[in-house]
Amino acid sequence: MTENKLPAFEGPVCPLPMRHDDQIVMGHGSGGRMTQELIARVFAPAFSNPILAQSNDFASFPLPADAALKGRISLSTDSHIVSPLFFSGGDIGRLAVCGTVNDVSMAGALPLYLTAGFIIEEGLPVETLERVTASMRAAAQEAGVQIVAGDTKVVERGKADGLFINTAGIGWIPDGREIGGELARPGDAVIISGALGDHGIAVLSARGELGFDADVRSDVAPLNKLIQNLLAAAPHVHVLRDPTRGGLATTLNEIAQQSQVCIEIREQDVPVHAAVRAACDMLGFDPLYVANEGKLIVIVPAEEAQAALDAMHRTQYGEEAVRIGQVKADPAARVLMKTLIGGTRILDVLAGEMLPRIC
Amino acid sequence: MTENKLPAFEGPVCPLPMRHDDQIVMGHGSGGRMTQELIARVFAPAFSNPILAQSNDFASFPLPADAALKGRISLSTDSHIVSPLFFSGGDIGRLAVCGTVNDVSMAGALPLYLTAGFIIEEGLPVETLERVTASMRAAAQEAGVQIVAGDTKVVERGKADGLFINTAGIGWIPDGREIGGELARPGDAVIISGALGDHGIAVLSARGELGFDADVRSDVAPLNKLIQNLLAAAPHVHVLRDPTRGGLATTLNEIAQQSQVCIEIREQDVPVHAAVRAACDMLGFDPLYVANEGKLIVIVPAEEAQAALDAMHRTQYGEEAVRIGQVKADPAARVLMKTLIGGTRILDVLAGEMLPRIC
Amino acid sequence: MEFSQAFRNGDLVQRVIAEIRRTVTRDWVIMEICGGQTHAILQSGLDQLLPRQIELVHGPGCPVCVTSLELIDKGLAIASRPEVIFCSFGDMLRVPGSNQDLFSIKAAGAQVRVVYSPLDAVKIAQQNPDKQVVFFAIGFETTAPANAASVLQAKAMGLKNYSLLVSHVCVPPAMHAILGSPDNRVQGFLAAGHVCAVMGYWEYPPIADQYGVPIVVTGFEPLDLAQGILMTVRQLEKGTHEVENAYSRVVTREGNQAAQAMLRRVFQPVDRNWRGIGTIPMSGWGLTPEFAGFDAENRFDVGHIQTQESPLCIAGEILRGLKKPHECSAFGTLCTPDNPLGAPMVSSEGACSAYFRYHRQMESVAKK
Amino acid sequence: MEFSQAFRNGDLVQRVIAEIRRTVTRDWVIMEICGGQTHAILQSGLDQLLPRQIELVHGPGCPVCVTSLELIDKGLAIASRPEVIFCSFGDMLRVPGSNQDLFSIKAAGAQVRVVYSPLDAVKIAQQNPDKQVVFFAIGFETTAPANAASVLQAKAMGLKNYSLLVSHVCVPPAMHAILGSPDNRVQGFLAAGHVCAVMGYWEYPPIADQYGVPIVVTGFEPLDLAQGILMTVRQLEKGTHEVENAYSRVVTREGNQAAQAMLRRVFQPVDRNWRGIGTIPMSGWGLTPEFAGFDAENRFDVGHIQTQESPLCIAGEILRGLKKPHECSAFGTLCTPDNPLGAPMVSSEGACSAYFRYHRQMESVAKK
Amino acid sequence: MCLAIPGKITEIYDQNSLRMGRIDFGGVTREACLEALPEAKVGDYTIVHAGFALNLLSEEEARETLDTLNEIANIEAELGLDDTEISSAGM
Amino acid sequence: MCLAIPGKITEIYDQNSLRMGRIDFGGVTREACLEALPEAKVGDYTIVHAGFALNLLSEEEARETLDTLNEIANIEAELGLDDTEISSAGM
Ligand code: SF4
Ligand code: SF4
Ligand SMILES: [Mg+2]
Ligand SMILES: [Mg+2]
Ligand SMILES: [Mg+2]
Ligand SMILES: [Mg+2]
Ligand SMILES: [Mg+2]
Ligand SMILES: [Mg+2]
Ligand SMILES: [Mg+2]
């Protein structure tokens, strides 16, 4: 027995994935380890600069001195490729707006303006595009941002998947606000704004390929108002992040890595809706690795944790917020989980693409 | 005979295209009339706001008063879908960086930061991605901008075309600078920075589908330094725009429409490289409708025209700059061309996708 | 030498036009039969520079515009079949059939490919042995040799998956139809230079004689066109009706004998329905019995294609110059470029679409 | 009732573990043969809570891990054929063959689809009559009925384009192989509950008797596992070797007779090569002559597949507990999880990969 | 091997010569093959693996098992043993 | 109808039973079928439509045509007519 070792749990993966370093495979888009490796190997060296190296959901930077800007700018982008385009609780349009509003907001920024780039496969019904843009408008209105620049490209049939939408967003970070994945400190409380895995399971169910119907709605939502209310009540928040692709486990690992701390969560406190858990049981998924699109991880000094929770509970999308763990010093760059039955294991990042298991 | 009418020339189109308003067809991505109609029908009403309604290559806006920003922000986005990914004179990476650097710069802004969103088809060689990102780095260095945020998505084989790259860019517009498509005034001179059609023909040749080889290199280049030098010499420039998709004719029409002026150009002064002209003759294209990726239209008060030309001639990418026409009051929202033999015709926007003609 | 640029010399063109001005004494109606020449005239603005006495009327020489609705619908039906790769010249993609065009069905999943040459379609057939490759063989005598060569090559290569959907039309019968009309206004012809590059102009003297019209073989550069018009006007003013050649660098009287022999082997005259005009006897070419196996109409049963041009459309009268587009009851209301009821509204250079666009857009634009 | 949640009650688990602590007096080695149970044990951290005296060793019960390299390479060769849609359970996609995995060949253009059930593959076959649909039928006795049902259905539907690439393995021969080894350390067995749901446990008493080991049929929730371990330890301490059932809500002694009858019709025992162990006689199932036409190995000639596990690999000794991974000369150098030379490095729960990761990453992590 | 989960049969039907059913797994439903459960009826619980129902679930047996385990737990609670360890396990 | 352009033959070869050639159109080259020009040789000019060489081009005839037109132009220049109109045409 390896008594002095904790078992690592790399998401639901058996066997270990083969290394893919000659061609791109689906796992490179999983948001997990393969994505991180691709970024480290290809993108980071090519684009290397201190702002990119922050490795947050947003880039944060000042403007030239002549611009006299107080505070900083937050800039972020995401491409959205969801299939199907419409699913229970949302659609690609809402996703595209909320995803970038959220990433921009993770700086504690006031999100202001979005760009939208559409890549359309020929043959898409114009009515589909109208439904998507109507949904984008509604989401932008809800978030209080404006879509101010756009682009439209059409590709031949069979060279896209209906519709891809890229959004980029810009926000303003007030002077003195310091929030980032590198700022988690031992003693901090770890809060999640609600139940995990709704988005991933809703989309997988809508896709229909695995033949199941789940009574689950995507949680896709703009989180900027939740964040503004949170920051008013708990101004010393250290980290904000939305656990999207790769899920809570992968996102916490990113933070633990950036801050060189240990994050410890308690399985019994992690909220998961019953239907999501049932779907995960069926497919052999772990809800901690399933994508969310309207959830917020908050890492805050313990003394502000209750104020943060209270503020979140009073805000839409934060009613089910709960404290799930704390930050410790060791082992640095690790996420640990106290299991339901009292064990402890390492929660690693998602290894590759999440796949239904039989075993 | 219709003696009192000028012939309109809708790019090289015969017969008239059928209306496509139920499904997206390739023409909706042409950058011409069908793209404009799609924007007007679907995107503009959905996202309607005064900044978007500026209809420039960039969105220009202030920040909240608390930010104390002097000047304004310029924001732009483009998705890049070129096939093949590499072509004579450039590649999708250089294109993605230069395209957005240029659009941001058309506000007279100092381009500062880019985001990059990659949509990758599974099976793409990682080496291809490395070549593309190296090219992006080189282009960003040349332009003096930083890529500060990125995103990677992988789609299944057959659901993309190798690689799509979206870039969004942000720049700072110094206080008092007013440049935009709505600012052309009668009497202004119209300048083009060099020969037309190189990019479109280089890509078409590289694609190989039409079986021709052209001794043409894409002109893809970052124009921000050209613009900075130009503005130093001719501070009252009214309009800057890069004639990309849809070519010079379509872009001038956009300006004529925004400014409600007539733009008149002289065919004999419009520079076109011999090989581009030969390829156009063969395919029945008009070089005025072929895409450029490193050319600049400058509309400037006549009294600054020579200073503008002199400054351009001294700068890389502007050596072949030439005055091609002027702005007039009437007929408003029209582009006219004095032909080689002394006729005059309306130069309309590109109707749909440009296709090789036999007739 | 640079053959194209030399014939684009604006200065020389203007001087030739000045000569036309000096020559002309009264009104003349001249038809350029070829759509390519119509295009070149509009693109260069040549018509604006001509003296008012000369009216250029535009003939039916645009193969994409005169291809019959029935054949377009057949092409759409064939192209929609899952086993078919449908190859076409680019400009055919936007021609409206009864309900769709090739763009729509491509967007809906049909495999439609633009080629520059029918020989490229043969290559596609070779590369896709499990598909049926059909080439939409439209065109006048100029295009026929390329289409014929593709069939000859496919036969030599033993390809069983290549065929043509043939819509060839021929110039001389169309000239007869125009000139033989009781209300014909055409007094002189610019003959299509590239048709004559293949066919020569030995077929034209009987036509010139029968109808008493001068016919001048004309090229496509502004200078060619100016020269052709000058030579026609000179004859008109003199009262002669010779066949002359203003495109001698490309065209000889006998044409290209080898090409003509190839055409005779692959094609034979057939009746052909011209969109906007109607059926003209023996005005087209179909495949000969030797090559009937390459006929897509034989290979694919597309059922009964029922088409009807709108009964409102008075295209026939308009194309013969008897009525003006705004005299059509459908003009600008039921019939617009977005929803054309007839051929003259389909083509961007058609009379109805030109009228529609000028009246819609150009009210404030005076002639320079 | 909520069958899963009730058996995840942490409090109750801890109390059962306390009972184990009270029961155990000396060291015992217990094997859970099933990879799903290994997974559940690691995920819940159950092993950490057990008294030190109890060592859990993980059996070969992971079908994706024990599928032979040769069969994986065959699957890859079949899946690469253009006419094939290759269907598989999701976890098979990342299993490395000699040079590739299903992910790589999918990225390179092969049609590979993840299904939840082989019956979904039959639907895909029905929807794609012009394709050959092959299902990679891996698994133990639990999965065999689903695979058998898919063949029965395909036969009833007359589908000619559905076949199985069969890699079925069976539990009792593996237990014999483990217990019969001269250096066996396993003193008690947790029998795989879902295998027994189908097969019952009537096959086990002779094994328990022959080797003198207690065997307890065990479920998959933490409480099931704790109970199974408790019952095993109680027997070990008492010195008995009964077959007991700790999963009586799902398992009966006789198992599912209807399912067993279906299996006997479709499958028959064959020798099977287990990756990392070697060939165990009559340890797998192949298709019976009645269904030989559904065997993908008969349908597709993939040529001669030449594979060889690395001669350096000492997996056999490691799997039997004779050597530790770091005693292998290739460990951590030539053999890593990114480039596995043997099965214990392939599986994320394999001994070699666990050792590799712990030694690499965990030096600073002390047990809580 | 052999991920399988319990669910409730909500519908039974024949499809392409197999006995099939709809199973409710608690907010998630899926089709499964009931060919090996000729006696199953709507409302029964079953355990499903790879779209195949392996066996019926016995609610009675489940309760008995839980009762037995609770007895063990109660003994343990009465004895008051190991309390420290349990709370240190983070529950 | 019949967009066709002049180019120079730079190479002649047989391909799948047809006589083919490479044509240089001035910085742009493409393959064309020379089946109807059995007498053509490298260096000749031809006029190509849809990948098919329609005929040879005669440089001599081109020059003669241009000479004729230049004569007309010169006459016109000597007469000094229409100068105003010409310059108003924007040249
Ligand atoms: S307006 Fe339309 S319907 Fe009338 S003649 Fe012209 S094409 Fe025909
Ligand atoms: S380290 Fe690798 S080679 Fe050595 S026994 Fe383990 S799997 Fe085999
Ligand atoms: Mg982002
Ligand atoms: Mg995001
Ligand atoms: Mg754009
Ligand atoms: Mg994020
Ligand atoms: Mg842009
Ligand atoms: Mg642009
Ligand atoms: Mg992202």
Ligand SMILES: [Mg+2]
């Ligand atoms: Mg632009």
Ligand SMILES: [Mg+2]
């Ligand atoms: Mg099992």
Ligand SMILES: [Mg+2]
């Ligand atoms: Mg012609």
